[in-house]
Amino acid sequence: KENKVIWEVVSEEKETALTGFFQTLAAAAESSDKLKVIGLKKGRYMIRTRPQRLYIERFGCLTKHVMPVELSPDGMIMRVANRHYSLKDCVETYTCSAEALSSGIPLCEQFIxxxxxxxxxxxxxFGSNLYITEKEDVQPK
Incomplete structure (x- = not known):
């Protein structure tokens, strides 16, 4: 997609990867995103996002749709609330093969x-997520 940039670093052992998923401008009615991680050894991998927080200021004027009173997004009340309250952003966790990762795995949907x-x-x-991919240790039975 034209509005997505993906940067990836793979360890020398090819068992760990760090992938940055960056969005330039959000698009209306956009199709689902996929994450591709290439260059890993065959095997099963766990992929997870680095947890991050969402501050109220990020929602801007959308807050007026859920508030009982209309508040200025740039006003004192919203600035104080932004300092003391945040939401947990989506933490994604997947387990799949290196082959599935090289083809691309579907990600959770974006807020619309x-x-x-x-x-x-x-x-x-201009939002982003950081994905950490690590090979799972498979113990022989």
Whole structure:
């Protein structure tokens, strides 16, 4: 996609990768995102996002749709709330093979203005996620 940039670093052992998923401008009615991680040894891998927080200021004027009173997004009340309250952004965890990763795995859906919950990614304009991929230790039976 034109509005996505992915940077990846793979360890020398080819068992760990760090992938940055960056969005330039958000697009309306965009299709689902996929994450590709290439260059890993064959095997099973666990992929997880680095946890991050979402501050109220990120929602801007959308807050007026859920508040009983209208508050200025740049006003004192919202600035104070932003200092003391934040939401946990979607923490994704996947387990799959190196082959699946090289083809691309589907990611959780992005926030589109309504219906925020724990499995929705909140990227918006110039948002990003950091994915950590590590080979699972498989013990022989």
């Amino acid at each position: 203005g309504t219906g925020y919950h724990e499995k929705v990614r909140m990227l918006g304009d």
